[in-house]
Amino acid sequence: MKIGAIAGITFKEAKRDRVLYLLFFFAALGIVASRVLAVLTVGDRIKIIKDVGLASISVFGVLMAILIGTGLVYKEIDKKTIYTLLAKPLHRSEFILGKFLGLVLTLLVMTAAMAVIFLAIVYAHTARVEGSLLVAVAYIFLELILITAVAVLFSSFSTPILSSLFALAFYLIGHLSWGLELIIKKMRPGTGKALVRALYLVLPDLENFNFKTEVVHGLPIPPAIYLSSFLYGVCYTAFILGLAVLIFRRRDFI
Amino acid sequence: MVKSGAAKRGSATGLLLAVLLASGAGIVTLKAATDRVVRKKLPGSSIIYIPSGKFLKYAAFGYRGLAADAIYIWAIQYYSTPAIDDRLDHFDHIFAIINELDPRFQDPYEVGAMIAVQEARDALERARDQALFSSLIRAAFAILDRGAANNPDQWVYPFDAGHIALMNLKDYPLAEKYFAQCMKIPGAPDFVERLRANAIFKKGDLKTSWETWLDIYKRAPDERTKKIASNHLYNVKATIDKEGLEGSAAKFRERFGRLPADLEALVRTGFIREVPRDLDGKDYLYDPATGKVKTVISPWRR
Numbered sequence: 001m002k003i004g005a006i007a008g009i010t011f012k013e014a015k016r017d018r019v020l021y022l023l024f025f026f027a028a029l030g031i032v033a034s035r036v037l038a039v040l041t042v043g044d045r046i047k048i049i050k051d052v053g054l055a056s057i058s059v060f061g062v063l064m065a066i067l068i069g070t071g072l073v074y075k076e077i078d079k080k081t082i083y084t085l086l087a088k089p090l091h092r093s094e095f096i097l098g099k100f101l102g103l104v105l106t107l108l109v110m111t112a113a114m115a116v117i118f119l120a121i122v123y124a125h126t127a128r129v130e131g132s133l134l135v136a137v138a139y140i141f142l143e144l145i146l147i148t149a150v151a152v153l154f155s156s157f158s159t160p161i162l163s164s165l166f167a168l169a170f171y172l173i174g175h176l177s178w179g180l181e182l183i184i185k186k187m188r189p190g191t192g193k194a195l196v197r198a199l200y201l202v203l204p205d206l207e208n209f210n211f212k213t214e215v216v217h218g219l220p221i222p223p224a225i226y227l228s229s230f231l232y233g234v235c236y237t238a239f240i241l242g243l244a245v246l247i248f249r250r251r252d253f254i
Numbered sequence: 255m256v257k258s259g260a261a262k263r264g265s266a267t268g269l270l271l272a273v274l275l276a277s278g279a280g281i282v283t284l285k286a287a288t289d290r291v292v293r294k295k296l297p298g299s300s301i302i303y304i305p306s307g308k309f310l311k312y313a314a315f316g317y318r319g320l321a322a323d324a325i326y327i328w329a330i331q332y333y334s335t336p337a338i339d340d341r342l343d344h345f346d347h348i349f350a351i352i353n354e355l356d357p358r359f360q361d362p363y364e365v366g367a368m369i370a371v372q373e374a375r376d377a378l379e380r381a382r383d384q385a386l387f388s389s390l391i392r393a394a395f396a397i398l399d400r401g402a403a404n405n406p407d408q409w410v411y412p413f414d415a416g417h418i419a420l421m422n423l424k425d426y427p428l429a430e431k432y433f434a435q436c437m438k439i440p441g442a443p444d445f446v447e448r449l450r451a452n453a454i455f456k457k458g459d460l461k462t463s464w465e466t467w468l469d470i471y472k473r474a475p476d477e478r479t480k481k482i483a484s485n486h487l488y489n490v491k492a493t494i495d496k497e498g499l500e501g502s503a504a505k506f507r508e509r510f511g512r513l514p515a516d517l518e519a520l521v522r523t524g525f526i527r528e529v530p531r532d533l534d535g536k537d538y539l540y541d542p543a544t545g546k547v548k549t550v551i552s553p554w555r556r
Binding site: 091093181182183185186201202205208214221222224225228229231232234235236238239242243245246249 | 266267270271273274276277278280281282284285286287288289291292293331335
């Protein structure tokens with residue numbers, strides 16, 4: 001209940017944030033502008049529209065998660081409202097989870113709105129609702145949940161600017177960590193290879209949530225990856241939130 | 255019994271650590287499990303979205319050199335991974351980006367051309383893929399041409415292009431063109447002139463070849479170069495004489511229905527004015543059974 005209350009307040013608070021609407025405006029602009037880009041191409045216009053649309057949902061969703069998420073906990077500490085909250089019978093873990101769920105709810109609404117605009121644009125070109133695109137959107141949302149957890153983690157002990165940089169770094173690492181696999185293949189067996197292999201397993205692999213290429217080109221997606229990617233996202237989010245709670249519990253605000 | 259605050263905090267911390275451990279183990283296990291699932295890839299999809307170097311120059315925010323370094327390092331890894339079947343689809347595009355980002359970055363020109371030639375040879379020898387061979391050889395020339403255009407002071411690019419034309423393509427006029435271009439660049443080594451003369455010989459222009467080798471012989475700065483030029487002059491003259499004698503022997507057979515018994519027979523019947531001798535003044539060897547003529551010694555063992 002307490003988590004729900006905090007989440008509700010966080011959702012209301014996020015709704016009033018002008019940054020959210022600014023980012024939503026640019027995301028919608030990006031999706032609509034894909035029509036203009038499609039005019040400039042020769043050949044498969046709908047592919048350009050799908051690519052740009054999905055990229056807009058992903059990029060602006062991540063910006064929403066980072067820019068709003070990194071200020072969530074910090075603002076409460078900075079404005080000293082945290083004293084009022086923690087003086088009540090409220091666990092710090094409930095506070096963190098409430099904040100996280102509130103932002104996840106906000107992102108769910110925003111992602112759904114962006115997806116509706118995106119599907120409408122695609123419908124205007126193909127005259128059919130392409131449900132398969134929702135698979136890519138759903139996994140983008142799963143990625144956003146993880147990024148939100150990361151933003152909340154950094155927000156629990158750092159300033160918004162640093163937290164944004166850290167979260168952005170997490171996002172970039174997450175999309176580039178697959179390159180380690182190539183290095184592992186080229187390394188000779190030994191300690192170095194084992195270390196890189198360990199790093200590869202521990203670092204986030206956000207490509208697990210990237211089904212954009214498959215969906216746009218209508219490639220088959222192995223059913224096994226749906227579940228493993230979903231569980232991977234859940235585990236990583238749980239781990240990051242666990243860390244956030246652990247750190248936040250030990251923080252001294254005086 | 256009501257638990258004390260410290261005990262509650264202790265059990266909560268324990269629970270939290272258990273969550274962290276379980277989720278950490280889950281991350282590693284699921285990562286490995288997800289990696290095992292083979293996802294369908296679009297041919298060339300890994301690099302198809304890389305924009306042109308012209309655009310990247312602006313997108314690199316002034317770090318063009320660094321961007322070129324990064325793409326070059328990546329390209330080396332990418333093209334040395336045979337498991338990527340479609341890696342050669344956009345070969346020239348990738349190296350064009352590097353060249354565009356940093357036109358004075360020398361290694362990508364040479365290494366790019368080298369990879370293209372190696373892969374082209376593999377395509378021909380292993381897969382008998384003539385189309386891929388041609389496309390990669392074209393890419394090698396395109397890369398080296400860009401190197402030459404962006405670095406007019408570097409003789410190595412037309413030299414490499416000439417070498418590819420000579421050795422891999424057997425396109426002797428093209429090889430001659432590149433070697434001639436190379437010779438004009440200050441610092442080009444002397445042997446390029448000799449390679450050009452050899453290309454002229456191989457394309458069949460024996461007269462120009464003779465003149466070129468003679469010029470090299472006359473201007474030779476040392477005995478070694480003089481000897482090399484002399485051997486080639488010997489070879490060019492022998493080739494001219496051989497063609498003349500074998501042609502005359504063929505005409506002799508057309509008229510008399512048999513090959514001449516010796517080369518003097520060609521003089522006696524008016525096909526030639528005199529029997530030529532090699533550059534050392536020695537007679538050529540004639541085989542009356544086949545009508546073929548050869549030198550008494552190899553031009554390279556004189």
